[in-house]
Amino acid sequence: MSADQATLEATASAVATKVTYGGGITSAFGLIATIDWIGWVGVCVAITGLAINTYFQIKRDRREEAESHARVKSYTSKCGDD
Known part of the structure; x- marks a missing residue:
């Protein structure tokens, strides 16, 4: 896996977490405001x-x-070579 792909996946996961929190806060606001x-x-x-x-x-x-x-x-193959 390239470093760019790992960075993209980490960024997407972080953004998704923030979106989830934002959705929860929006739901709470809608509930409180009865909208x-x-x-x-x-x-x-x-x-x-x-x-x-x-x-x-x-x-x-x-x-x-x-x-x-x-x-x-890899470790088991190195141990088998001894």
């Missing part, structure tokens, strides 16, 4: 942010798992 459509917009924004964040977390977990397996394979 239904603002509440629904906030819920939609929060769900979208959560979905984007989940997507990038799953991608990161798979990448880290593959790196871990490669590292373990």
